[in-house]
Every structure is written in C-alpha cells, then in structure tokens.
Amino acid sequence: MVEPAMSAAVLVEHTGALATLTLNRPERRNGVTVEMCAQVYDAVRAIATSEARVLIVRGAGEDFCVGADITGESGGAPPTAEDLGDMHQASAVLHSMPQVTIAVIDGGCAGAGLGWAAACDLRWASTRARFSTAFLNVGVSGDMGAAWSLDRLLGPAVAREWLYFAAKYDAQAALDAGFVTRLFAPDELHARARDLARSLCERDALALRLMKANCLSAEHLPIDAFIRVETERHLQTTDRPELAARMRAGYLRNRSN
Structure with a gap:
C-alpha cells in the first residue's frame, strides 16, 4: 500500500x-x-x-x-x-x-x-x-x-x-x-x-528487534553493563515455547541428515 x-x-x-x-x-x-x-x-x-x-x-x-x-x-x-x-x-x-x-x-x-x-x-x-x-x-x-x-x-x-x-x-x-x-x-x-x-x-521478529537494540546499546555501554543488558534480551528470546519447538525440530532434522 x-x-x-x-x-x-x-x-x-x-x-x-x-x-x-x-x-x-x-x-x-x-x-x-x-x-x-x-x-x-x-x-x-x-x-x-x-x-x-x-x-x-x-x-x-x-x-x-x-x-x-x-x-x-x-x-x-x-x-x-x-x-x-x-x-x-x-x-x-x-x-x-x-x-x-x-x-x-x-x-x-x-x-x-x-x-x-x-x-x-x-x-x-x-x-x-x-x-x-x-x-x-x-x-x-x-x-x-x-x-x-x-x-x-x-x-x-x-x-x-x-x-x-x-x-x-x-x-x-x-x-x-x-x-x-x-x-x-x-x-x-x-x-x-x-x-x-x-x-x-522472515527472521524471528522479536530476535531481530532485540538484536537491533543490542547494536544501539553497544554504542554507549561499557562491556560489563552491555553483557547484562544483552543477557536479559537473550533470555527474552529463549524463554518462549515456540522457540523450544523450533530448536527441537532443527535438532531432529540435523540428526536425520
């Protein structure tokens, strides 16, 4: 449109x-x-x-x-x-x-x-x-x-x-x-x-948005403070049932290859 x-x-x-x-x-x-x-x-x-x-x-x-x-x-x-x-x-x-x-x-x-x-x-x-x-x-x-x-x-x-x-x-x-x-x-x-x-x-919407946020945070935070923020965001992306299902499906595909 x-x-x-x-x-x-x-x-x-x-x-x-x-x-x-x-x-x-x-x-x-x-x-x-x-x-x-x-x-x-x-x-x-x-x-x-x-x-x-x-x-x-x-x-x-x-x-x-x-x-x-x-x-x-x-x-x-x-x-x-x-x-x-x-x-x-x-x-x-x-x-x-x-x-x-x-x-x-x-x-x-x-x-x-x-x-x-x-x-x-x-x-x-x-x-x-x-x-x-x-x-x-x-x-x-x-x-x-x-x-x-x-x-x-x-x-x-x-x-x-x-x-x-x-x-x-x-x-x-x-x-x-x-x-x-x-x-x-x-x-x-x-x-x-x-x-x-x-x-x-087509990438995971939340992961893409939080990766952009990581890039912005990296511009001004010292590494120790950045890693704390990065970890919090990483846990936001991993603590999702749909992600666990995708990871399990990927693991099974890799085993069958």
Whole structure:
C-alpha cells in the first residue's frame, strides 16, 4: 500500500513487514526542501511505531538524494530554528528506531541525503553511486547528523577527510572505506535490495528487534553493563515455547541428515 505524504515529496509503502520510504523529487535529483525534510521526519516517526520489521530508504529516479535543493526553494529567507523545529531529528529516528533501516543508494548521495543514509543501519549501493558530504562546498557546516554518523562509520580521521574536503567518492571508494557494504549493478540494485530486506523480514521478529537494540546499546555501554543488558534480551528470546519447538525440530532434522 502506497501512502502519499502531502505533496508527495515522500512516498511510503508497506508490503507485509517491509516498509519503503521513497524520496520523491526526481526532477530535482531528490534535492531536499524544508517541506521534504518535514515529510521525512513525519514518515519515519510513523514507521517507527508500525509493525514493519525492516525499512528501505531510497530515491525516485536515478539518484538517492543530492542534498539541499538550494535553487529550488521558495526564494525567501533561510529557515530559522523555529521554522525547522525537530525535523532534522529524522536521522536520529532512522538510527534508533526498532526497525532495521537500509539506505539503497543509486546515483548521487550528498549533503543531507548522505546524512540520512549514514544514519541507517546498512547502506547498499549501485556501482554508479557517487558520494560527497558537500557541505563546505556551499559554505555550511553540515546537518542531519552527518558528522556524528561518519565518525562512527569511518573513524574520526577518515570522517574529517570526507567532511573537510568534501570530495566526490565513487562506489568502490565508499565500499573500501566501509561506508557501504554491498554493491550491485544499477539495473539489479532495487530488486536485490528488496530480496535481501524480505529475507530479514522472515527472521524471528522479536530476535531481530532485540538484536537491533543490542547494536544501539553497544554504542554507549561499557562491556560489563552491555553483557547484562544483552543477557536479559537473550533470555527474552529463549524463554518462549515456540522457540523450544523450533530448536527441537532443527535438532531432529540435523540428526536425520
């Protein structure tokens, strides 16, 4: 089911346990306006409370998102903090929501778009994808949590290299740096990504959600405190009759092979 969001700068589709959020301004290479930013924020908050297990974030057309649409805005004064409210927190939601979040990247991915992609759990790209932080190229310091995410994904030194020089990196360079983890041919990207996402949707729902929670806890807890939390969650998954039945069935299958 596709749910248009206001002027349809963002589209949301739910197919079983898989949600897909599409940045939908292909005529502007999915450049970000204040309206789109607000719609992304509203959309990810709604998905976070849904029954979805996995969220794909993608762009319509041939690009993921090239950052702020500087020439496409209304031409008024730059937005103020009051205008923006909490909409820049979309990256925080993408990072911390219980669903596994996957950025599926084709074409250009820069600026705010790169910040959204970096906030996701996983990034898969086509071989023609191109990446840049881009912020300093237009004289701004950055948004969408880009520096926070890049520091953790790439390490402090490489993150600063990406941020300070705002160079353009091809798909192989992004893979080598660890920013993306899988590359696909452009004509296979979205189908392969959907297949992989659906395979995650078929995993045990509670175990998948608690594994995501473990990943988040590991970012800030010392190991002894983490292991206590990890053990509590592990016991939540093991203390279920249906799990015992599945384990017993698997044991019997292995014995018969």
